[in-house]
Amino acid sequence: MPDLGNLSERRQPLECRVALVSADRQLAGDWVDALNATAAQHENPFGLRFEATRPGAVEKLLREEDNLQALIVDGGSTPDQLAAAEELVDRLHGLRAQLNVFLVAQGSSADAQGCTISVSVRQRFDELFDRREGNFNQMFRLVQAFIARRASTPFADTLKEYVFSARDAWHTPGHSGGDSLRNSPWVGDFYRFMGEHVFNTDLSVSVQVLDSLLEPHSVIQEAQDLAAQTFGARHTFFLTNGTSTANKVVIQQILGGGGKIIVDQACHKSVHHAIVMNRCEPVYLKSVLHPEFGIYGPVKRADIEQALDEHGDARLLVITSCTYDGLRYDLKPIIDYAHERGVKVLVDEAWYAHGYFHPELRPTALECGADYVTQSTHKMLSAFSQASMIHVQDPDFDEFRFRENLNMHASTSPQYAMIASLDVARKQMAMEGYACLKRCLQMVETLRREVDATGVFRALTREDLIPEPLAGDNIRLDPTKVTVDISASGYSGKEMQIKLFDQYGIQVEKTTYNTVSVLVTLGSTESKLLRLIHAFKQLARHPRKRPQAGTARRLPEFTRLTCLPADAYFADTEELPLMDNGVTATKNLIGRTSADEIVPYPPGIPVLVPGQEISAQIVQFLQQLLQGQTATEIHGLIYRSDEPMLRVVKEDGEGGGKKSRKKSVSK
Structure with missing residues (x-):
């Protein structure tokens, strides 16, 4: 239990x-009076205040009262009566799962009457009280x-201590x-800019009291257990390498080898x-393009099935939900179908x-039965960048093997400030996530409304984006991602x-050719909102x-895999020019096997x-991107003397390249 006295340091x-x-x-009135009297006589750093409410009014209370932290x-x-209470608790859990819930029951005599508490609902309660006991000091x-x-x-x-x-x-x-920096005439300004705690919380694994992220037994394990409880998982693991590493760990857990x-x-x-690293055989599913806005959404459920x-x-299905633009699957039927x-x-x-942490945003992937869920705790919550979590509820989970897989990817010198930020971000959501x-x-x-x-300008709705x-x-929209049609x-x-940044000091999250997107996060403030609305009004x-004459560029059709991605990536390769007068390059590249992943941004989806x-379509698409008036980032190209090149697998007779194994494993 934390030091309750430290809470007095808070300003409010x-x-x-x-x-x-x-x-x-009668019972409710007597108990509330007694509990409030008890609270007045004891140390009460959390400001506990008890009140009575009837079962028919409690759902309204949960929706309206931000400071509600527990139910008796x-x-x-x-x-x-007990069955009605169990049913009520189930409904309340669907509204605010983080609240502590206690049950007042009749005790052993109730059991003798057949008034027993089901195991599934018993797990919803933190503690049981007997209706006849009346030990209010203990209850408080x-x-x-x-x-x-x-x-x-x-x-x-x-860490603070x-x-x-x-x-x-x-x-x-x-x-x-x-x-080493504080008194330096050359770099002391960096120390002052960053602040002392950035440095004095940057510690070594030699500090045993801070536990080990790779083999936790004390405070890190306790923090992870609290996170599992808060997010509704069986197990939760902290990562300081981001969700990129989280995805690699999970895929290696299921498909290593x-x-x-x-x-x-x-x-x-x-x-x-991860597909390359673990020599996986992928079956690629095609995302659906919204042609009007250039936004790629989820995969059709029929295609997944x-x-x-x-x-x-197949041993693993990987789904992204929600997408960068806020579109999320109706996950339960898909997960059930896979299972x-x-x-x-x-x-x-x-x-x-x-x-x-809000009923309008549920159910989550864990609630829908996902075996593994990876989350960037830093993207929408209050953790530092790169701070992420893996949540697990796989019934066949092998924890020992999982830790070994995690250790293969995680740093042996983790940033303790990141771990602390995960701990604090979890606490914030557990205590005030609903209110935030x-x-x-x-x-x-x-x-x-104001846009x-x-x-x-027009703020796009769910119907607009699907x-x-x-x-x-039954695709849903995370409303905290606001896409504006410009x-x-x-x-x-x-x-x-550029105009929003240069003229109004506003940085947006992403753009397409005719949209800009902003995120409304826990760190959004009324002043920031006022300035954003003002900027849109002025620009309008x-x-x-x-x-503007932009149009969505539809990605070329996926062709086929001629070999495993790992075979291509690690094969003997050569570099061929992508431009080279256009026609010549196209002729030389058609039918060859790409050795790299080629990804234009936006939309951030691999073309190869x-x-x-x-294919000819792919080559011409990439050529058009490079020749277009608007610069497009294309990750994976190699530049030799400013000439874009594609790395392709050598064919037989070209230096000992292995013959490709033909595989047609794409949708």
Whole structure:
């Protein structure tokens, strides 16, 4: 339990409301009076205040009362009353899963009457109280202890205590708490800019009191256990290498050494890297383009199910939900379909770590039954960049092997400030996640209304963003990702991004040729919102006379894999020019096998993956991107004297290259 006295350092006193839910007015009134009297007589750093509410009013209370932290639910004295209480608790868990919940029951005599508590619902309760006992001191202390446990940050607290103990450092890192920089005439300005705690929290694994991220046994393990409880997982693991590493660890856990994987072609590049590293055989699923806005969405559910049916030897399905633009699958039927065929499911929730903390954003991947979920805790929550989590609920989970796989990818010198930020970000969501997200959703509503009111810009809705082929798939939209159609302004997305930055000091998240997207996160403020709305209103007053003439570039069709991606990536290769007067390059490249992943940004989806056969359509698409008026980043090209080159597998007779194994494993 944390040091409760430290809470007095906060500028504003805490207030935690605890609702006693009972249809028995007499019992509820007597207990609330007694508990509030007890709270007045004891140390009460959380500001616990008890109040009575009837079962029919408690759902409204959960939606409206941000400071509500716990419920004491009266299970009555009969089997019917207890069953009603169990049903109520299930509904309340669907609204705010983070609250501590306690049950008041009749005790052993109730069991004798057949008034027993089901095992599944028993797990929802933190503690049980007997209706007849009336030990309010104990009840108050238990409620306070459970809230204190949820509000604790075991690793962050230990790190802070160690730093303030001011130990002399005769270990790595070499800056020794910043002492190497502090008084330097050359780099002392960097120390002052960054601040002392950036350096004195940068410690070595030699500090045993801070536990080991690779083999945790104390405060890091305790912090991970709290995170699992908070996010609804069986196990949670912290990473300081980002969700890129998280995806690689999970894929290695399931497919280390090879095997078939079904994966969205538009998945994060870390998944493609893991396919190469583990010699996987991929079945690529095609994302659906929204032609009006140049946004690639999810894969059609029918295509996923068809792939699962056709590839009975697949061992893992990888889905990204939600996408960069906020589109998320109706996951449960997809996950159930995969599990019925013995296929594990990894859901990349890099952009959706906040989803579990507001009923409008649920259900999450874990709630839908995903075996593994990877989250970038830093993207939408309050953790530092690169701080991520892996959540596990695979019933066949091999924890020892998982730790070994994780250790192969994780640094043996983790950044302790990142681990602390994961601990603190978890605490924030456990204690005020609902309130924070309610405020975010209110800001989203304001932003959308004011953008639409300009008459020039338009905040796109779920219906706007879902292309026709996905209309029947129950695709949902994360409202915290706000995509604005700027077509009527006459500016391209890139031009609008520059104007917002140069003229108004606003940096947006992403653009397409006719949209800009912003994120409404826990760090969004009313002042930032005011400035963003002001910028859109000002820009709407002076649209261009001519409409911008951008159009969506549809990615070329996926051809086929001529060999495993790993075989191509590690094969004997040669470099061929991509331009070379256009016609000559096209002729030389058609039919060859790419050795690299070629990814234009936007949209960040591979045009080629290692092992893929190159078509005329692909070559001409890449040539058009390089010749276009708007510069496009293309990752994976090699430049020799400013000439773009593609690395391709050598054919037989060209220096001993291996003959490609023909594989047609794409959708």
